[in-house]
Amino acid sequence: MGWRDRGVEIKTPEQIAAMRRAGLVVARTLELVTDLARPGLTTGELNAAAEAHIRGLGATPSFLGYHGFTGSLCVSVNDEVVHGIPGSRVLAEGDLVSIDCGAIVEGWHGDAATTVALGEVSEEVRGLMAVTEDALWAGIGAARLGGRVTDISHAVETLVRSRGDYGILEDYTGHGIGSEMHLPPDVPNLGKPGRGPRLVEGLALAVEPMVTLGSAETDVLEDDWTVVSHDGSWAAHYEHTFTLTPDGAWVLTALDGGRARLEALGVPYGGD
Incomplete structure (x- = not known):
């Protein structure tokens, strides 16, 4: 059974270009809400600003209505790892806020996430943010055609x-992405190399490390969405959508295409 038979979607250059347009909407929206996030604001207010911005750019929120999800963002605070539903929760000084955003342009998706500290947080929390973001770029940097x-x-x-x-979450992974937000293959955040489908031109993947200060075990709250760490430890979440070209990696949800971080790692940049 080849990779095509496993449902892996291979895009044309024109389709990847549409994904780049969706990715730029996501990047600009995350930039907006990162700047907006502050103590005293509710997660619902962040969500409203994001939805208005996405629609103002001519795109559609990927998350809204997805399996009944009621937000255009996932906003997860402190021990909430992923899939937090935006609403009436008021953000506070010292909170650690993970924000996940998706957008659709011409039927093609972009998906990315970042984590923001509101005000002063401990060096331990800063370290958690740094290791999670660095792990995201290490993962993208390890991808090569073939x-x-x-x-x-x-x-x-x-x-x-x-x-x-x-703690590195095992039950929640990155994923293929394109004409749908979640497509094969899964992209786990741990494991041995050299397994799974081949990395080929036209494949797009969302890589998203989810890391905690304690246990990797999680629970789902009664809302059936919000994933929290089992031991109450704080978590960080970073994500980008990327593809590979003959020239190198191209991060579709980074404003600069990922050039700065990739070149700092000595990884060829493959964007336009």
Whole structure:
């Protein structure tokens, strides 16, 4: 059974270009809400600003209505790892806020996430943010045409393990993306390299490390969406959508296409 038979969607250059347009909407929206996030604001107000911005750019929120989800963002605070539903929660000084955003342009999706500290937080929390974001870029940087999906997984895990005793979520993974927000293949955040579908031109993946200060075990709240760490430890979440070209990696949800971070890693940049 080849990679095409496993439902992996391969895009044309024109379709990747549409995904780049969706990715730029996501990037600009995350930039907006990152600047907007502050103590005293509700998660619902962040969500409203994001939805208005996405629609103002001629795009559609990916998350709104997805399996009944009621937000255009996922906003997860402190021990909430992912899938937090925006609403009446008031953000406070010292909160750690993970914001996940998706947008659709011409039927094609972009998906990315970032984590924001509101005011002063501990060095431990700053370290958590840094290791999670660095793991995201290590994973993308490990991708090569002809390689395998778990080359990304292994690089994410190796980076995190090298920094300390963190929890890496196993039950929630990155994913293929394109004409739908979630497509095969899964992109785990840990594992041995050299496994899974081959990385080929036209494949687009969302890589998203989710890392905690404690246990990797999680629970889902009664809302059936919000994922929290089992031990109450705080979590960070970073994500980008990327593809590979013959020239290198192209991060579709980064304003600069990922050039700065990739070049800092010595990884070829493959964007336009």
